Amino acid sequence: MKGFTVAIVGAGIGREHLAAYVTLPDDFTVVTLCDKDTERAHEVIGSHGDIQVVSDFASVLQDPSVDVVDICLPPHLHKQAVIDALAADKHVVCEKPLVTSLSDADDIGRILSMSSRSLTPVFQYRYGPAMSQLRALMNQGLCGKPLVASVETHWHRDSDYYNNPWRGTWQGEQGGAVLGHAIHNHDLLCSVFGPVGQLSALTTTRVNDIETEDCASISLQMANGALASSSITLGAADDTSRLRFCFEKLTATSGTNPYAPADSQWRFQARGANDQKAVDDCVASVPDSPVGYIGLFTELAKKLRGLPHDCVNFEDGRRSLELVTAVYHASRTQRSVVLPLDESFDAYRSWQP
Ligand SMILES: NC(=O)c1ccc[n+]([C@@H]2O[C@H](COP(=O)([O-])OP(=O)(O)OC[C@H]3O[C@@H](n4cnc5c(N)ncnc54)[C@H](O)[C@@H]3O)[C@@H](O)[C@H]2O)c1
Structure with missing residues (x-):
C-alpha cells in the first residue's frame, strides 16, 4: 500500500x-x-x-x-x-x-x-490555478499595498437543504450562513489580505424558516489597514461567489464559480498601463495546480511527509472561528469588535444567542 x-x-x-x-x-x-x-x-x-x-x-x-x-x-x-x-x-x-x-x-x-x-x-477553496496566480503576483511584488476587497457569497438554499435535522439550528449547525457558507470566502479574504483588525456586522433571517441567519452584511478593516466588505445570502437566484481584491498596483477579479473560486478565470488588471505585460507574464508562468479537495490533499501529503507545503493549518481554522465569533457578537451588540480575541472576550466560550 x-x-x-x-x-x-x-x-x-x-x-x-x-x-x-x-x-x-x-x-x-x-x-x-x-x-x-x-x-x-x-x-x-x-x-x-x-x-x-x-x-x-x-x-x-x-x-x-x-x-x-x-x-x-x-x-x-x-x-x-x-x-x-x-x-x-x-x-x-x-x-x-x-x-x-x-x-x-x-x-x-x-x-x-x-x-x-x-x-x-x-x-x-484555496486550491486551484487562480489562487496560485494571485499568490505568485503578490510574491513577485506586482500587487503592492492591499486597498479594498469585496466578497460576495450569494447562494441558493431552500427547504430541501434544511430537511436534515442538524441544519438551520443553533444546536446542530451552530450558526447560519456566516459560519456554514461564507466561511470559505472569508478564509480566502484573510489568506490574501491577512488577519482582520476590526469589523461591524448585521445578520438577519429572511430566506428560510430557520433559527440561524441566512443573510449578512459585514464591514471589515484588516490588520494591515485595508478595508473589505462581505455580502452573504442564501436567497440568491443561483449560486455565485465573487471576489474582488484592489491593490495599489493591480485589481484581481474572480469569476463566479460558487464552490471553486480558484478554478474560475480571474482577471488580473495592472493599474499602470505599462505594468500589464509583467502581470501577464507572471500569470502565464504559474504552473497549473489541482483544485479543491485534490489541491488540499496534495498539500496534506507534503505536510505529512515533512516537506515544504501550503496546507491549511490549525491557526487558519482558529482564525476563521475568531471572525465568526466577532461577526455574531457585533451583530448582536450593534458594536464593532476589535480582533484578535482571547479568553477575556464576552463570546469566547460561545457565539450562540
Ligand atoms: N468544505 C465544504 O465545502 C463542505 C461542504 C459540505 C459540508 N461540509 C461540512 O462537512 C460536515 C458534514 O456535513 P454533511 O453535509 O456531509 O452532513 P451530512 O449530515 O450529510 O453527513 C454527516 C454524516 O455523518 C454521519 N454521522 C453522524 N453522527 C455519526 C456518528 N456518531 N458516527 C458515525 N457517523 C455519524 C451521518 O449518518 C451522516 O451520514 C459539516 O461540518 C459541514 O459543515 C463542508
Missing part, C-alpha cells in the same frame, strides 16, 4: 473527500468509510469494494493500520472526534467549522501542541 491510509468518518461530504483521495493513489489509500448509516456508506464507496464500511468511530480509532482520520461529521461532533483521533495517535483532517467556539479551538490547540500528529482544518 502506497502513501498514507485514510479512514473517512461521515458519508455526506465524505463522498467528495473519497473522490479526491482516489485521484492521489501514490499519496493516499482510503481503507475505511465510517458512518452510522452503513447503507449510505455502502452507496458512497460504490465500486471501491476494497474499502471497508464500519458504523462505529471507536473501531476506526483502534485500527492500527489507519494513519489519517478524516472527520466529515456534523459540526457539533467535531471537537470530541478530533480529540479522540489525536489521542489515538492519528493525523486528523476535519471539515469546517473545525469546532464551534474559540474556547474549544484553544482546547484543541493545547492538545495539538502536545501531540506528534497533525491537524488539518478543511478550506479547499
Whole structure:
C-alpha cells in the first residue's frame, strides 16, 4: 500500500473527500468509510469494494493500520472526534467549522501542541490555478499595498437543504450562513489580505424558516489597514461567489464559480498601463495546480511527509472561528469588535444567542 491510509468518518461530504483521495493513489489509500448509516456508506464507496464500511468511530480509532482520520461529521461532533483521533495517535483532517467556539479551538490547540500528529482544518477553496496566480503576483511584488476587497457569497438554499435535522439550528449547525457558507470566502479574504483588525456586522433571517441567519452584511478593516466588505445570502437566484481584491498596483477579479473560486478565470488588471505585460507574464508562468479537495490533499501529503507545503493549518481554522465569533457578537451588540480575541472576550466560550 502506497502513501498514507485514510479512514473517512461521515458519508455526506465524505463522498467528495473519497473522490479526491482516489485521484492521489501514490499519496493516499482510503481503507475505511465510517458512518452510522452503513447503507449510505455502502452507496458512497460504490465500486471501491476494497474499502471497508464500519458504523462505529471507536473501531476506526483502534485500527492500527489507519494513519489519517478524516472527520466529515456534523459540526457539533467535531471537537470530541478530533480529540479522540489525536489521542489515538492519528493525523486528523476535519471539515469546517473545525469546532464551534474559540474556547474549544484553544482546547484543541493545547492538545495539538502536545501531540506528534497533525491537524488539518478543511478550506479547499484555496486550491486551484487562480489562487496560485494571485499568490505568485503578490510574491513577485506586482500587487503592492492591499486597498479594498469585496466578497460576495450569494447562494441558493431552500427547504430541501434544511430537511436534515442538524441544519438551520443553533444546536446542530451552530450558526447560519456566516459560519456554514461564507466561511470559505472569508478564509480566502484573510489568506490574501491577512488577519482582520476590526469589523461591524448585521445578520438577519429572511430566506428560510430557520433559527440561524441566512443573510449578512459585514464591514471589515484588516490588520494591515485595508478595508473589505462581505455580502452573504442564501436567497440568491443561483449560486455565485465573487471576489474582488484592489491593490495599489493591480485589481484581481474572480469569476463566479460558487464552490471553486480558484478554478474560475480571474482577471488580473495592472493599474499602470505599462505594468500589464509583467502581470501577464507572471500569470502565464504559474504552473497549473489541482483544485479543491485534490489541491488540499496534495498539500496534506507534503505536510505529512515533512516537506515544504501550503496546507491549511490549525491557526487558519482558529482564525476563521475568531471572525465568526466577532461577526455574531457585533451583530448582536450593534458594536464593532476589535480582533484578535482571547479568553477575556464576552463570546469566547460561545457565539450562540
Ligand atoms: N468544505 C465544504 O465545502 C463542505 C461542504 C459540505 C459540508 N461540509 C461540512 O462537512 C460536515 C458534514 O456535513 P454533511 O453535509 O456531509 O452532513 P451530512 O449530515 O450529510 O453527513 C454527516 C454524516 O455523518 C454521519 N454521522 C453522524 N453522527 C455519526 C456518528 N456518531 N458516527 C458515525 N457517523 C455519524 C451521518 O449518518 C451522516 O451520514 C459539516 O461540518 C459541514 O459543515 C463542508
